[in-house]
Amino acid sequence: xxxxxxxxxxxxxxxxxxxxxxxxxxxxxxxxxxxxxxxxxxxxxxxxxxxxxxxxxxxxxxxxxxxxxxxxxxxxxxxxxxxxxxxxxxxxxxxxxxxxxxxxxxxxxxxxxxxxxxxxxxxxxxxxxxxxxxxxxxxxxxxxxxxxxxxxxxxxxxxxxxxxxxxxxxxxxxxxxxxxxxxxxxxxxxxxxxxxxxxxxxxxxxxxxxxxxxxxxxxxxxxxxxxxxxxxxxxxxxxxxxxxxxxxxxxxxxxxxxxxxxxxxxxxxxxxxxxxxxxxxxxxxxxxxxxxxxxxxxxxxxxxxxxxxxxxxxxxxxxxxxxxxxxxxxxxxxxxxxxxxxxxxxxxxxxxxxxxxxxxxxxxxxxxxxxxxxxxxxxxxxxxxxxx
Numbered sequence: 001x002x003x004x005x006x007x008x009x010x011x012x013x014x015x016x017x018x019x020x021x022x023x024x025x026x027x028x029x030x031x032x033x034x035x036x037x038x039x040x041x042x043x044x045x046x047x048x049x050x051x052x053x054x055x056x057x058x059x060x061x062x063x064x065x066x067x068x069x070x071x072x073x074x075x076x077x078x079x080x081x082x083x084x085x086x087x088x089x090x091x092x093x094x095x096x097x098x099x100x101x102x103x104x105x106x107x108x109x110x111x112x113x114x115x116x117x118x119x120x121x122x123x124x125x126x127x128x129x130x131x132x133x134x135x136x137x138x139x140x141x142x143x144x145x146x147x148x149x150x151x152x153x154x155x156x157x158x159x160x161x162x163x164x165x166x167x168x169x170x171x172x173x174x175x176x177x178x179x180x181x182x183x184x185x186x187x188x189x190x191x192x193x194x195x196x197x198x199x200x201x202x203x204x205x206x207x208x209x210x211x212x213x214x215x216x217x218x219x220x221x222x223x224x225x226x227x228x229x230x231x232x233x234x235x236x237x238x239x240x241x242x243x244x245x246x247x248x249x250x251x252x253x254x255x256x257x258x259x260x261x262x263x264x265x266x267x268x269x270x271x272x273x274x275x276x277x278x279x280x281x282x283x284x285x286x287x288x289x290x291x292x293x294x295x296x297x298x299x300x301x302x303x304x305x306x307x308x309x310x311x312x313x314x315x316x317x318x319x320x321x322x323x324x325x326x327x328x329x330x331x332x333x334x335x336x337x338x339x340x341x342x343x344x345x346x347x348x349x350x351x352x353x354x355x356x357x358x359x360x361x362x363x364x365x366x367x368x369x370x371x372x373x374x375x376x377x378x379x380x381x382x383x384x385x386x387x388x
Contacts, residue, residue: 034058215264
């Protein structure tokens with residue numbers, strides 16, 4: 001059942017639509033002119049609006065523009081007894097979901113309303129999911145070290161500058177990469193991640209640049225690589241320090257020329273990709289050891305962002321603890337558990353060698369094993385169990 005607003009200056013039309021739609025189990029409210037309809041839509045939550053075009057005081061296209069400004073996600077279906085192609089095109093251009101001519105066809109109206117409500121439901125669900133995702137990827141903390149990282153992200157993200165993110169394992173380098181993407185002009189395009197350490201050296205080139213059918217024994221069909229998948233978006237090269245030298249040379253060419261070629265092909269493919277790379281290694285030492293190309297390092301490190309370890313931002317632990325408690329309890333469908341001040345102090349005394357990743361796992365363990373309140377004794381018992 002949908003809640004529908006009908007805006008039409010003809011009482012007979014309004015009443016007929018109300019009768020038909022209520023028979024189909026919809027909830028219907030009526031407005032006799034544009035200003036009244038806009039006021040009702042602003043004060044109430046409707047799933048769909050049916051709006052006549054030819055009305056006194058304010059015509060339907062003006063109503064549409066007003067609703068688009070105030071409630072852009074609300075589907076508006078325009079109806080008119082004086083319809084022509086130009087009017088229909090103008091209505092759609094201004095954001096109308098659809099245009100229906102009078103005399104109204106019952107089946108057409110019902111199908112259009114169903115399609116409009118389905119779309120509206122998808123939009124709402126997408127917004128909820130985006131909120132959940134952004135909450136998952138929040139960078140939590142108010143310490144000077146993490147504020148400096150956030151400020152750098154805000155300054156660098158709107159540009160297309162390549163960024164090298166450094167820091168120990170588990171510090172949240174991926175979060176920095178994701179926020180560089182989300183706050184950039186490429187946010188609507190793909191964010192593609194490659195863990196260079198997790199892919200065998202003989203497959204990394206195929207993973208990055210794709211391959212043609214028959215390029216090697218297991219290449220049974222053509223495959224796009226990560227560079228092509230990230231076209232006009234962001235490519236995150238995680239653990240770049242573990243990439244083979246042969247793959248490094250191809251990545252360097254791609255950065256220099258904005259072109260790649262698939263394995264088994266001589267054909268160049270143009271790519272427009274922003275590169276964000278990350279490593280837990282000291283790349284200068286890797287260069288000195290002959291494991292990493294110095295020219296690639298300089299290409300990648302236009303901007304350097306260092307993510308501090310948890311031991312460098314201990315003052316953020318209370319915020320992080322409450323954030324993860326809320327997040328994990330929500331994932332498990334349970335009410336948030338309380339953590340005592342003494343428990344927080346105990347957590348602050350630990351040496352978090354695994355950084356944020358280890359800290360999150362510990363909070364999850366405490367949520368599972370503790371009662372409604374997480375105490376200092378719980379932290380001592382469960383936070384860092386001895387492995388026998």
